[in-house]
Amino acid sequence: MLSNTCKYALRALIYLGKFSTDDKRIGIKKISEDLGLSSPFLGKILQNMVKQKLLVSTKGPNGGFSLAKKSSEISLWEIVTKVDGEEFFTNCLISLEPCKSHDPSKPLCPVHAQYEVLRGQIRSFYKETNLELISKDIDKYEDLVKL
Template sequence: MLSTTCKYAVRAIIFIGMKGSKENRANARIIASELGIPMQFLSKILQIFVRKGLLKSFKGPTGGFYLAKDSNDITLFDIVEIIDGPGFFETCLIGTGPCQSSTHKKERCPVHDSYSAIRSEVVKYFKSESIGGIIERMGNDENILLKL
């Protein structure tokens, strides 16, 4: 369902939430190595989050990344919206374009009526699931990230 880029982004943000702080920033090389994400690809993803205000970064020997907000204030929705765009939650399940609630049935995709309720639940879940909540349920076991 999520793009590979988005999956990498979620894992990286969780890792930074677990390991990074203002005093002890998470190094991109270590993140890439630990999570098995290509370094240059990860760097581009992380810079997007810096520009969007979800991460802070510092250069130099003690440089790295840390969350710009409390982990409980960053949701899966925030991450997906930044990486895959807001259209991710509006796109037709079978790929025919935006799946709008048209009053004319023949303008809707063939799965619209069945999928629209599920889509609403998915959006609700993504908006309610915080990075902090995920980290808490992981119990700081970063090995879970390695298995994803």
């Protein structure tokens, strides 16, 4: 499972990928209102994304946040691994430990083989899906999708 922090980061970056531009930054108040998120908590998340070089921010009356790269260059994988690390993609489904730390003298968990296939598909989805693709999908379903 992704942490709430990671889910909020994903939502915020998808939002910024859709609505911010190089010359238009969006303020924390607007983002938090539109996404229905706590402004202080969202601020910490966005500042972390600035440190991770996924966002840029400026202070002042026209300040705010925007993407540090093109939306086509930011994958869901990059966001998730910078917030939660790679554990989501490597942990065992049952023991909650990374499969790579498995003791080879002990048997693997009963769902390891099946879950490894699914985990590979999930990993591919996160690596191949970028903010630009999501933004285009949102356009198709704008009346249904609420960031």
